[in-house]
Amino acid sequence: MAGIKDVAAHAGVSVATVSRVLNGHSGVRDETRTRVLEAVAELRYRPNTLARSLRTDQTRTLGLVISDVLNPFFTELARAVEDAARSRGYSVIIGNADEQLTLQDHHVRTLLDRRIDGLLVSPADGQSLALREAAVSGIPMVFVDRWIEGLDVPLVRADGRSAVRSLVAHLYALGHRRLAIITGPVASTTSNERVHAFRSALREHGLPLPAAYIGQGDFQTASGRRVAGDFFALPEPPDAVFATDNLMALGVMEQLRMLGLRVPDDVSLAAFDDIPWFLHTDPPITAIAQPTQELGHRAVAALTDLVEGRSAGSVTLSAHLIARRSCGEDERTRR
Amino acid sequence: MAGIKDVAAHAGVSVATVSRVLNGHSGVRDETRTRVLEAVAELRYRPNTLARSLRTDQTRTLGLVISDVLNPFFTELARAVEDAARSRGYSVIIGNADEQLTLQDHHVRTLLDRRIDGLLVSPADGQSLALREAAVSGIPMVFVDRWIEGLDVPLVRADGRSAVRSLVAHLYALGHRRLAIITGPVASTTSNERVHAFRSALREHGLPLPAAYIGQGDFQTASGRRVAGDFFALPEPPDAVFATDNLMALGVMEQLRMLGLRVPDDVSLAAFDDIPWFLHTDPPITAIAQPTQELGHRAVAALTDLVEGRSAGSVTLSAHLIARRSCGEDERTRR
DNA sequence: ATGTGCGATGTAATCGTTTCCACGCGGGGA
DNA sequence: TCCCCGCGTGGAAACGATTACATCGCACAT
Numbered sequence: 074m075a076g077i078k079d080v081a082a083h084a085g086v087s088v089a090t091v092s093r094v095l096n097g098h099s100g101v102r103d104e105t106r107t108r109v110l111e112a113v114a115e116l117r118y119r120p121n122t123l124a125r126s127l128r129t130d131q132t133r134t135l136g137l138v139i140s141d142v143l144n145p146f147f148t149e150l151a152r153a154v155e156d157a158a159r160s161r162g163y164s165v166i167i168g169n170a171d172e173q174l175t176l177q178d179h180h181v182r183t184l185l186d187r188r189i190d191g192l193l194v195s196p197a198d199g200q201s202l203a204l205r206e207a208a209v210s211g212i213p214m215v216f217v218d219r220w221i222e223g224l225d226v227p228l229v230r231a232d233g234r235s236a237v238r239s240l241v242a243h244l245y246a247l248g249h250r251r252l253a254i255i256t257g258p259v260a261s262t263t264s265n266e267r268v269h270a271f272r273s274a275l276r277e278h279g280l281p282l283p284a285a286y287i288g289q290g291d292f293q294t295a296s297g298r299r300v301a302g303d304f305f306a307l308p309e310p311p312d313a314v315f316a317t318d319n320l321m322a323l324g325v326m327e328q329l330r331m332l333g334l335r336v337p338d339d340v341s342l343a344a345f346d347d348i349p350w351f352l353h354t355d356p357p358i359t360a361i362a363q364p365t366q367e368l369g370h371r372a373v374a375a376l377t378d379l380v381e382g383r384s385a386g387s388v389t390l391s392a393h394l395i396a397r398r399s400c401g402e403d404e405r406t407r408r
Numbered sequence: 409m410a411g412i413k414d415v416a417a418h419a420g421v422s423v424a425t426v427s428r429v430l431n432g433h434s435g436v437r438d439e440t441r442t443r444v445l446e447a448v449a450e451l452r453y454r455p456n457t458l459a460r461s462l463r464t465d466q467t468r469t470l471g472l473v474i475s476d477v478l479n480p481f482f483t484e485l486a487r488a489v490e491d492a493a494r495s496r497g498y499s500v501i502i503g504n505a506d507e508q509l510t511l512q513d514h515h516v517r518t519l520l521d522r523r524i525d526g527l528l529v530s531p532a533d534g535q536s537l538a539l540r541e542a543a544v545s546g547i548p549m550v551f552v553d554r555w556i557e558g559l560d561v562p563l564v565r566a567d568g569r570s571a572v573r574s575l576v577a578h579l580y581a582l583g584h585r586r587l588a589i590i591t592g593p594v595a596s597t598t599s600n601e602r603v604h605a606f607r608s609a610l611r612e613h614g615l616p617l618p619a620a621y622i623g624q625g626d627f628q629t630a631s632g633r634r635v636a637g638d639f640f641a642l643p644e645p646p647d648a649v650f651a652t653d654n655l656m657a658l659g660v661m662e663q664l665r666m667l668g669l670r671v672p673d674d675v676s677l678a679a680f681d682d683i684p685w686f687l688h689t690d691p692p693i694t695a696i697a698q699p700t701q702e703l704g705h706r707a708v709a710a711l712t713d714l715v716e717g718r719s720a721g722s723v724t725l726s727a728h729l730i731a732r733r734s735c736g737e738d739e740r741t742r743r
Numbered sequence: 744a745t746g747t748g749c750g751a752t753g754t755a756a757t758c759g760t761t762t763c764c765a766c767g768c769g770g771g772g773a
Numbered sequence: 774t775c776c777c778c779g780c781g782t783g784g785a786a787a788c789g790a791t792t793a794c795a796t797c798g799c800a801c802a803t
Contacts, residue, residue: 076759087783092761102781117541122521123462124759127788132458148483155504164518166501169490183499186457206452294684326688349629353661355690411789422753427791437751459789462758 075116084112095120126188135376136184138168138177140197140219141292144320146346146365147195150218153369154193161377163190170197172258172292178203185212191380193372195219199260213379217372218363219263227379228387229372231363233263233345234270236392237315240343240361241274243394244313247401249341253286253311255300255321261292267317267345286311290321297324305332305340313341313400319348322358341400345392357397364390410451419447430455461523470711471519473503473512475532475554476627479655481681481700482530485553488704489528496712498525505532507593507627513538520547526715528707530554534595548714552707553698554598562714563722564707566698568598568680569605572650574729575678575696576609579648582736584676588621588646590635590656596627602652602680621646625656632659640667640675648676648735654683657693676735680727692732699725 077095081088086105093101094109101109112118126132135158139147155165166189168180174197181203184192191213196204199221208214208224216228244252254271257264272282285307288300297316301324304310316322322344329336336342336356344351347362367390375385412430416423421440428436429444436444447453461467470493474482490500501524503515509532516538519527526548531539534556543549543559551563579587589606592599607617620642623635632651636659639645651657657679664671671677671691679686682697702725710720 077761078759088760089762089783089785090781093782096761100781105781119517119521121462121523121759123458123467123523124788125761127456127458127462127790128759128761130788142483142487145480148477152477152504169487182454186454188456188458323684323688330688349658350685350689353658353665353690354685354688355692357690412791413789423790424754424792425752428752431791435751440751456789459758460791462760463789463791465758 075118076121077118079116080109080112080118083116084108130188131190132188133162134164134166134187134189135373135380136166136168136181136187136189136192136194138170138180138184138192138194138196140170140172140177140195141320142167142169144292144318144346145348145350146319146363149365150195150369153366154217154373157370157373158377161373163373163377172197174198174201177201181207185210191215191376193217193376196221197261198258199262213376215372215376215379215385217368219261222262227375227385229368229375229390230263230388231368231390231392233267233361233363233392236361236394237267237270238274238277239394240315240359241271241278243359243396244315244341244343244400245278245280247341249313249400250280251286251309251311252280252282252313252315253288253304254282255288255290255297255314255316255325257290257292257317259289264292264317271315290317292318292320294320294324294327297321298328299324301325301328302332305334311340313343316342316344319344319346319351319360322360326354336399337401343400347395351397354399356399358399359397360395361392362395363392410453411456412453414451415444415447415453418451419444465523466525467523468497469499469501469522469524470708470715471501471503471515471522471524471527471529473505473515473519473527473529473531475505475507475512475530476655477502477504479627479653479681480683480685481654481698484700485530485704488701489552489708492705492708493712496708498708498712507532509533509536512536516542526550526711528552528711531556532596533593534597548711550707550711550714550720552703554596557597562710562720564703564710564725565598565723566703566725566727568602568696568698568727571696571727571729572602572605573609573612575650575694576606576613578694578729578731579676579678579735580613580615582676584648584735585615586621586644586646587615587617587648587650588623588639589617590623590625590632590649590651590660592625592627592652594624599627599652606650625652627653627655629655629659629662632656633663634659636660636663637667640669646675648678651677651679654679654681654686654695657695661689671734672736678735682730686732689734691734693734694732695730696727697730698727 077088077091081091091109094106137154141147151167158165170177177197178201193215195218208226214226216226218230220228256268275282290296290300314325316325343359345361347360351358351360371388378385412423412426416426426444429441472489476482486502493500505512512532513536528550530553543561549561551561553565555563591603610617625631625635649660651660678694680696682695686693686695706723713720
């Protein structure tokens with residue numbers, strides 16, 4: 074493959090001049106410039122980014138570590154991140170942690186080894202050694218959606234608490250009194266926030282949240298199935314289930330179908346994170362929607378601020394409830 | 409950040425020795441080796457992959473260019489590719505073309521500039537200059553799912569033709585006679601294959617495929633909506649619609665809901681590519697499923713064969729029909 | 744005593760860029 | 774006439790690794 078030397082030879086100039094032309098530096102005679110450009114075109118020369126980055130110590134690349142690509146919320150987030158990054162002249166390398174600590178750390182290390190300029194992460198697990206090291210190492214870093222307590226890293230997220238309160242009020246108004254929740258991994262900050270908001274909203278309505286109604290999930294479909302199975306093996310099963318992510322809601326539906334139970338007649342269902350398919354499921358599913366695109370854009374804005382030497386603060390947007398038929402009929406959702 | 413020199417100094421050896429230890433070369437005294445390893449640990453040294461790749465001329469990285477990450481089929485494919493690559497010691501960088509030629513070429517060029525060892529691509533558009541150049545440049549390359557005619561590049565895909573025939577037979581058996589199809593972009597090889605198989609299956613049943621029943625889509629949700637709108641503005645609308653991907657099927661459902669039409673009572677619906685949500689839509693959607701995971705694994709196997717100097721051939725797997733209620737009831741799907 | 748061979752290690756070139764510094768040249772002011 | 778300055782350009786040193794080749798002991802055979 075042709076290198077800058079070949080271009081220089083072909084144009085009859087030095088490599089320094091070629092480099093100057095390529096990087097748009099001033100102080101090159103117009104005639105020289107065009108000669109170089111011709112040589113570039115003729116040889117189909119493309120600069121070697123490895124060499125360039127090695128020399129300049131910047132890759133114009135951002136790393137994004139997400140907990141699960143198969144979760145549509147994260148897919149959309151990744152997409153938004155890539156768009157925002159590209160428009161700012163950065164590439165993005167995605168690492169999928171698959172909700173596993175070891176995989177997450179593997180990707181963090183790999184990305185750092187590649188000398189990315191900044192790291193965007195939605196941590197799957199708070200116990201990550203690699204992430205703590207990265208944070209203290211001083212590499213530009215921003216959390217998005219999920220975060221790790223005790224690290225001084227800007228966070229871009231949506232606060233779901235008021236939406237959870239609305240959801241509980243909605244369920245209460247529809248006559249539900251035995252509300253259950255399916256959580257994410259214990260260490261998950263978002264899951265904890267959702268559980269906490271759920272519990273205190275229940276308290277406001279004078280409802281209990283028995284331990285049996287707290288199902289321990291892991292944000293994956295299978296755990297939704299398992300927990301739903303547990304719930305309906307109870308002597309007094311819940312009459313409404315709130316899954317703290319959309320994959321677990323899918324698992325619940327699969328289990329319900331196996332058990333021959335119907336939504337919302339036998340039990341109501343709601344999920345955190347709205348996705349297009351929720352409109353067309355049987356029945357359409359009530360969900361809490363996050364401003365996913367904006368989350369991605371804001372996160373990239375914060376990260377590039379850091380990368381380019383500006384300062385960046387945390388951003389909190391808000392989520393909102395979208396009521397559909399899966400929690401029962403009322404005047405708003407009937408159609 | 410600590411470099412190999414620092415490690416060498418700290419361990420009291422030369423950089424050559426450090427490099428030898430790091431790369432597991434033999435001929436280093438055990439005692440020296442442990443001293444180096446201690447220095448590595450103490451300085452938290454991590455090799456700079458940029459420098460390494462520059463020198464060795466290999467990145468142990470594969471590029472994957474897909475047409476649309478938001479399409480669950482491709483998300484799953486990407487996931488499978490990453491898994492397979494990682495188990496072989498490669499990283500993957502994903503480029504999302506978003507069904508746009510310019511974006512696709514942008515990613516191909518960016519990946520090549522990064523000196524990836526091999527390129528896996530599911531081309532969004534056949535007119536890609538960047539891809540043709542890449543192909544002739546001799547970089548290891550494999551097509552997956554979609555391909556470009558006339559390029560000598562191994563292809564890993566699933567043949568959907570027999571599944572399409574089964575689908576048509578299924579629809580015919582259920583009494584449908586006015587079958588319509590929504591295609592992908594004109595240049596899309598997979599779409600063309602599906603249309604062709606659909607047309608010839610119709611012919612076998614003595615059914616026509618009028619031009620008005622061929623809706624020109626682009627594999628995106630919005631085009632499904634638009635084409636469905638067109639179909640139902642026809643004096644004699646189809647009684648069954650086959651969308652050649654799942655996103656367009658979603659668009660059809662959205663449009664149908666707006667028009668107040670019901671599936672399968674007013675019209676039947678089937679889609680290419682099965683996704684978990686199809687089980688829970690109203691009604692569950694008949695789909696043609698591809699062996700997505702295996703596609704990803706085989707593609708990586710073929711590509712790494714090429715990268716590592718072995719030869720690789722094309723692979724054709726097969727897709728199969730999964731009948732559900734969206735095409736009407738019969739003894740198999742009733743429950 | 745000397746040569747030989749081998750194991751362990753060091754020296755330095757190299758990969759493809761960017762960029763600091765020096766150089767030659769021509770014009771304008773003293 | 775001489776000096777200085779600025780413009781355009783080239784030479785060469787980095788960046789951080791890998792690796793071919795040289796070197797150095799040392800044991801052993803002769």
